[in-house]
Amino acid sequence: MQENYFGDFLRNNGIKPSFQRIKIYEYLLQNKEHPTVETIYNALNSQIPTLSKTTVYNTLKVFIEKGIAMAITIDDTEVRFDADVKVHGHFKCEHCHKIYDFEVDVESISSEALKDFDVYDQQMFFYGVCKVCKNNS
Amino acid sequence: MQENYFGDFLRNNGIKPSFQRIKIYEYLLQNKEHPTVETIYNALNSQIPTLSKTTVYNTLKVFIEKGIAMAITIDDTEVRFDADVKVHGHFKCEHCHKIYDFEVDVESISSEALKDFDVYDQQMFFYGVCKVCKNNS
DNA sequence: TTATCAATTTGTAACGATTACAACTTGATA
DNA sequence: TATCAAGTTGTAATCGTTACAAATTGATAA
Ligand SMILES: [Mn+2]
Ligand SMILES: [Mn+2]
Ligand SMILES: [Zn+2]
Ligand SMILES: [Zn+2]
Numbered sequence: 001m002q003e004n005y006f007g008d009f010l011r012n013n014g015i016k017p018s019f020q021r022i023k024i025y026e027y028l029l030q031n032k033e034h035p036t037v038e039t040i041y042n043a044l045n046s047q048i049p050t051l052s053k054t055t056v057y058n059t060l061k062v063f064i065e066k067g068i069a070m071a072i073t074i075d076d077t078e079v080r081f082d083a084d085v086k087v088h089g090h091f092k093c094e095h096c097h098k099i100y101d102f103e104v105d106v107e108s109i110s111s112e113a114l115k116d117f118d119v120y121d122q123q124m125f126f127y128g129v130c131k132v133c134k135n136n137s
Numbered sequence: 138m139q140e141n142y143f144g145d146f147l148r149n150n151g152i153k154p155s156f157q158r159i160k161i162y163e164y165l166l167q168n169k170e171h172p173t174v175e176t177i178y179n180a181l182n183s184q185i186p187t188l189s190k191t192t193v194y195n196t197l198k199v200f201i202e203k204g205i206a207m208a209i210t211i212d213d214t215e216v217r218f219d220a221d222v223k224v225h226g227h228f229k230c231e232h233c234h235k236i237y238d239f240e241v242d243v244e245s246i247s248s249e250a251l252k253d254f255d256v257y258d259q260q261m262f263f264y265g266v267c268k269v270c271k272n273n274s
Numbered sequence: 275t276t277a278t279c280a281a282t283t284t285g286t287a288a289c290g291a292t293t294a295c296a297a298c299t300t301g302a303t304a
Numbered sequence: 305t306a307t308c309a310a311g312t313t314g315t316a317a318t319c320g321t322t323a324c325a326a327a328t329t330g331a332t333a334a
Binding site for chain 3: 305306307308309310311312313314315316317318319320321322323324325326327328329330331332333334
């Protein structure tokens, strides 16, 4: 039934729900640590032995085009993915490398300087040391 | 004299002022469109025919370590560089591909959720259509 | 001046994430 | 059951970046 739920969701967003696409979207929803293509591929390869890394790339590209996922380049070495497409900030701990989501008051940022610009997307990336790592040192 | 001025600036920041380093820093200061390594290399190669792209990479790495420049990954395809190291936002126009700086009220963003985190760096990337492109369409 | 030596620069090779592409598979439709 | 477009797969190519060893530079001291 779960399978069917995700299938409907994809269909409602104009995406033909193949087995691979359902599994990849399900993984993104259930693993909110902003996984990379590599991580997603490795995690699903046991369930879907025939899975190709290209399919993971293709599928995420479709998700982004259809607006049900977004890409996060918070490290310049690898792109991460997020099924949460509402505007929110990301904090990366330089110690444990974990990525935290945080709420942002969108209005307060939209600066005076951009008042005549059309802003379609906004990314906020913060870097530092998280609460947990601070307390463990 | 200009040469000497940049030389002193680099020295004051713990960087030995070689000819290449002076030229690269000078270029960064005078070309505020957030150039890539490729752009910097191509621009300086006529003045310095022996310049190596590796030197551009090495030099920018030193600048970043010493805190007189920063890297901007506003497109995931290439890294850009900025001699303005104070916290500010970047807007990329999807039409003309120009990158605009904008002021950000730092305090207003520092969200409640991060109150126990140490934040060392923050990047704000906005995407959309700039004022000029809006008016020309 | 000349020798010495570490820092810097250079060119080339290697790396690795991503993309291109052609062959194969799947599944809906007639 | 045949057809055919859409989706998947594996491999090769691409390209920005990094590793590395050799060459050059420039400061210091004999
Ligand atoms: Mn997120
Ligand atoms: Mn800037
Ligand atoms: Zn941490
Ligand atoms: Zn524009």
